Amino acid sequence: MKKIFASRDTHGFDWIDLTDPSMEEILDISKRFALHETSIKDCMQPDHLPKHEIVDGYTFIIVRVYTQDPMNDADTIQELTNKIAIFYTSDYVITVHRTEQPLIADVKAKAIDAGGCKDTICIVNRIVRASLLTFEEPSVKLAQSLDYFEENVFLKQRKAPVLRGLYYVKRKVDVIKRLLILSYEIIDKIDTPKQRNIYTRDLRDQYVRMQNIYDNLSENTAQLLSAYFSIASHRTNEIMRILTIFSVFFMPLTFIVGIYGMNFHYMPELNWHLGYPIVMLVMAIITLAIYFWFRKKGWL
Incomplete structure (x- = not known):
């Protein structure tokens, strides 16, 4: 489904949003904006990892956002996250995703409807920042899960499904931590000295904060697993x-x-x-x- 969020006549740039596009829609967009076939191929892969590259005069970014309601035993990148592909220059922004993403509508409301953004860099910055923020709530839930398992390991040692639960917590933390590491290049390319401002600095600060949270969760999970095996022994x-x-x-x-x-x-x-x-x-x-x-x- 194709949506026009901004037009060059009204806003100074185009913003086209594609939700679960057909191959015809993708080919039409690629011809209109001269998008390279390798970018289109990466754009259509559902399990592609985060990336940032400059191709033939436009910038191509892939970010991943946390799934709203993942299954309890979800532990892979595709099960835990969804992909958003972004093509942009100073004249246009194209966002492509397979499922409806509330953060796109939220960015559109604040950046376009409320007049919060005057250029495409601002739009992209807000989308990337919103994608990082989707990992904030899962970090709280994972921390609560760790507290629960820590209590069971040290205080209620006879409770059974501790190891299985810890395994899934560790897998989820490792997957998100890997995505954050791969997303560093995106943040680094957006927050450059040439286009640095308060918004790009805020984006980098948000990234560093999320990275520290998941580093801490990963360390705590490893320590708790080690303690569990030591106590069992x-x-x-x-x-x-x-x-x-x-x-x-x-x-x-x-x-x-x-x-x-x-x-x-x-x-x-x-x-x-x-x-x-x-x-x-x-x-x-x-x-x-x-x-x-x-x-x-x-x-x-």
Whole structure:
């Protein structure tokens, strides 16, 4: 679907927005504005990573925005984000995306309807900034998820689905962190000394802020996973220690029982009148001796 947000006669530049365009619409736009075929190919790839390049006199940018309602187990770039392709010069801006993007309508309302932008650089700057801001809410949710899993790791250790949840949190953080790293070139090319202003500086500050947030989330996730495995290992060692202590208690008792369980006819203790209570007393004395020995060594 093709929308005209701005025209050269009214605003001094054209802004054409294409939502899920057909091949005919794309070819028509490419012929009208002399867009290179490699840019068109990249524009139509749904899983293309962020990029910034100058081709035949125009600038081509791909940004990715966070999906509004991703599935809980979504952990890939295509599942977590959507792509927006931007072609621009000083005379026009062309935005292409497969699904409706609220941020495009929001930028249009503030930049065109309210007269907030007078040139195409301002439009592109606002779109890139809005795309970065889509990762802010997920960062809050991921931080809350980490707090939840941290509580379960350290305070409620018997709760089951901790490792699976941590895996998906780590995957989401890593995917978004990778996208932010790849988006650095876009920010760096927009905020150049030639076209630097308060808006481009704000864009860079926003990028640095989001990068720091996800760096922190990535570090916390790695530390929590390490702590989880350490606690699980400690818990296993504790169980083995308890089982070993029980086995030490029962080894001498089992030895005594094994001796008197042998089917030899001439065993003098079998004919003793007090044989049974004496053996039981010996077993009790051995058990107490082992107990006090463990206590002295600090093993209990």
